[in-house]
Amino acid sequence: MAEADNYEDTVKGKKEVDFAQFEDTKSGLLGRIQHALHVNPALVPLIILVFAIALFGLLLGQRFFSAGTLTLILQQVQIVGVLAAAQTLIILTAGIDLSVGAIAVLSSVIMGQMTFRYGVPAEISILIGFAFGAGIGAVSGFLVSRIKIPPFIVTLGIWQVVLAANYLFANNQTIRSSDLRAEAPALLFLGNRVEIGGANFTFGVILMILIFIALGYALRSTAWGRHVYAVGDDPEAAQLAGVNVKRTLMSVYMLTGLICAVAGWVMIGRFSSVSPSASTGVIGNIQSITAVVIGGLSLFGGRGSIYGALFGAMIVGVFELGLRMAGADPQWTFMLIGMLIIGAVGLDQWIRKVSA
Amino acid sequence: MDQKGISVMEPILSGKNLVKRYGKVTALDHCDFELYPGEILAVIGDNGAGKSSLIKALSGATIPDSGEVYLEGKQVNFRSPIDARGAGIETVYQTLAMSPALSIADNMFMGRELKKPGVMGSVFGQLDKKRMQDFARDKLSELGLMTIQNINQAVETLSGGQRQGVAVARAAAFGSKVIILDEPTAALGVKESRKVLELILDVRSRGIPIILISHNMPHVFEVADRIHVHRLGKRLCVIDPKDYTMSDAVAFMTGAKEAPVDA
Numbered sequence: 293m294a295e296a297d298n299y300e301d302t303v304k305g306k307k308e309v310d311f312a313q314f315e316d317t318k319s320g321l322l323g324r325i326q327h328a329l330h331v332n333p334a335l336v337p338l339i340i341l342v343f344a345i346a347l348f349g350l351l352l353g354q355r356f357f358s359a360g361t362l363t364l365i366l367q368q369v370q371i372v373g374v375l376a377a378a379q380t381l382i383i384l385t386a387g388i389d390l391s392v393g394a395i396a397v398l399s400s401v402i403m404g405q406m407t408f409r410y411g412v413p414a415e416i417s418i419l420i421g422f423a424f425g426a427g428i429g430a431v432s433g434f435l436v437s438r439i440k441i442p443p444f445i446v447t448l449g450i451w452q453v454v455l456a457a458n459y460l461f462a463n464n465q466t467i468r469s470s471d472l473r474a475e476a477p478a479l480l481f482l483g484n485r486v487e488i489g490g491a492n493f494t495f496g497v498i499l500m501i502l503i504f505i506a507l508g509y510a511l512r513s514t515a516w517g518r519h520v521y522a523v524g525d526d527p528e529a530a531q532l533a534g535v536n537v538k539r540t541l542m543s544v545y546m547l548t549g550l551i552c553a554v555a556g557w558v559m560i561g562r563f564s565s566v567s568p569s570a571s572t573g574v575i576g577n578i579q580s581i582t583a584v585v586i587g588g589l590s591l592f593g594g595r596g597s598i599y600g601a602l603f604g605a606m607i608v609g610v611f612e613l614g615l616r617m618a619g620a621d622p623q624w625t626f627m628l629i630g631m632l633i634i635g636a637v638g639l640d641q642w643i644r645k646v647s648a
Numbered sequence: 649m650d651q652k653g654i655s656v657m658e659p660i661l662s663g664k665n666l667v668k669r670y671g672k673v674t675a676l677d678h679c680d681f682e683l684y685p686g687e688i689l690a691v692i693g694d695n696g697a698g699k700s701s702l703i704k705a706l707s708g709a710t711i712p713d714s715g716e717v718y719l720e721g722k723q724v725n726f727r728s729p730i731d732a733r734g735a736g737i738e739t740v741y742q743t744l745a746m747s748p749a750l751s752i753a754d755n756m757f758m759g760r761e762l763k764k765p766g767v768m769g770s771v772f773g774q775l776d777k778k779r780m781q782d783f784a785r786d787k788l789s790e791l792g793l794m795t796i797q798n799i800n801q802a803v804e805t806l807s808g809g810q811r812q813g814v815a816v817a818r819a820a821a822f823g824s825k826v827i828i829l830d831e832p833t834a835a836l837g838v839k840e841s842r843k844v845l846e847l848i849l850d851v852r853s854r855g856i857p858i859i860l861i862s863h864n865m866p867h868v869f870e871v872a873d874r875i876h877v878h879r880l881g882k883r884l885c886v887i888d889p890k891d892y893t894m895s896d897a898v899a900f901m902t903g904a905k906e907a908p909v910d911a
Contacts, residue, residue: 330802509772510773513773513774513775513777514772514773514774514775515761515763515773515775516773518750518754518758518761518775519758519759521747521749521750522747522750522754522758525747525748525749525750526746526747526748528743528745529743529744529745529746529747530745530747530758530759531729532709532729532739532741532743532745533745533746533747533755533758533759534729534730534733534758534759534760535758535759536730594747594749594750595749
């Protein structure tokens with residue numbers, strides 16, 4: 293027995309402090325690139341965005357590379373951009389939200405119909421729309437966090453329910469631009485623009501950027517943000533470490549619903565009309581997921597930067613407008629976007645290999 | 649001799665008549681438990697003996713069907729690990745409960761983040777990253793884990809031993825009354841295990857009692873002051889490692905040998 297008991301003495305006696313030292317085994321250029329991406333996940337989409345703008349600038353010259361065109365891209369991506377901000381929150385918790393576009397359309401319809409059918413002041417209608425968005429988010433959040441239904445299924449259902457409710461509530465009516473201008477200018481507020489040089493910034497674009505800055509701050513510098521990442525990374529570990537997982541999920545889904553309602557307001561400003569059949573209701577979810585994935589956020593949750601989603605949305609916008617101006621068949625856009633998605637996820641797998 | 653000394657002392661954490669059933673399986677069968685101040689109590693038992701259930705009942709991870717838990721003589725009812733933590737009981741789970749993609753500092757303060765003083769903290773909820781990083785660095789170097797250079801590196805870039813070290817440091821930093829360690833050396837190499845055992849002794853020398861769940865008899869016999877042998881959902885006996893051999897302990901926990909009556 294005695295002999296067997298002492299088998300660890302060799303290490304016991306030696307005072308070794310550096311057995312657990314950090315050697316940088318990942319040497320070489322590739323290793324350093326991987327490390328940089330691991331620390332700064334929004335770097336790749338930013339580089340792709342800059343390259344794409346430079347490429348189309350070279351091909352199309354002044355026509356593309358002007359303040360007017362570049363800010364036009366921002367205007368074209370503002371709705372998807374806001375939806376992508378909302379989608380980012382859900383994807384960070386390892387979920388997915390198929391209902392973002394539908395919530396946006398229903399919220400815009402509620403804002404419009406409250407004003408025109410029920411005579412509520414437009415400012416109050418907007419708040420009612422926000423409340424509805426947050427409310428739908430709360431339902432999804434409850435189903436995901438308490439009843440433990442997978443987010444994909446919950447939001448697949450909510451998407452259909454909300455979209456149908458939207459058509460039923462709106463009676464398939466569209467509120468026209470002239471009526472909005474005459475009676476409810478507040479609904480069109482986000483369509484206003486400021487011009488700086490040749491650049492056109494609509495209030496909607498500015499709001500989108502403010503949303504990203506606010507969420508970027510909240511995710512990086514507040515306890516809530518750290519909890520969102522922890523819940524997406526490993527919910528059980530987060531729970532044991534003292535994070536209230538259910539409450540975090542609930543807050544994420546409610547905030548997402550609210551931001552979707554904001555996207556509804558942005559839609560009214562962008563289209564100058566309120567229509568229940570806006571395409572956002574059907575494809576807004578896929579568009580926002582595309583932006584988020586191209587933006588380098590991991591669908592497995594807990595990884596990525598929200599700015600990546602903004603860059604992702606802008607990459608799609610640059611390709612769409614650039615290829616259209618170059619006279620290419622629009623199908624080329626979809627083909628390129630498809631390749632980007634697969635490339636982005638492949639890159640995510642490589643970055644995450646660092647943990648192996 | 650210290651058997652007498654201990655019996656006069658009041659246990660800091662104790663369980664009485666704890667029962668926990670999962671369907672038809674009785675994981676805890678009227679189990680008693682006592683942890684005394686300043687000691688390392690090892691809990692050993694065969695797989696399925698109910699060690700984990702006992703620990704979970706003490707740390708708030710499960711709620712026992714019946715029975716009481718006392719902390720410093722007062723009855724406590726933990727509904728969650730957060731409750732137990734609030735009362736000063738820190739648990740290092742076998743899974744470590746860390747978020748791999750987040751930094752060491754983030755992980756140490758998960759669920760109890762420090763906010764900046766003033767408006768930035770109270771209104772905007774801004775975290776005081778500097779203070780958290782300094783604290784984390786201090787705690788790690790206090791326990792001799794100074795070789796972790798960058799407090800902001802992701803936990804997933806650490807080795808198994810380093811992760812365990814961070815988890816123990818987290819528990820030692822915040823656990824004011826009791827620290828529970830669940831299989832701290834199970835996933836580690838020989839050298840890393842040594843370091844963790846040194847950490848455990850170091851924590852005890854600060855006066856914090858430790859519950860150590862382990863399968864590794866040499867480790868248990870090396871550091872434990874008393875050994876709680878768990879069998880068939882209850883405490884079979886408590887032995888002093890100086891009076892028995894490892895073979896005796898294994899024989900007790902597997903039922904190959906009758907338990908000593910005096911314990």
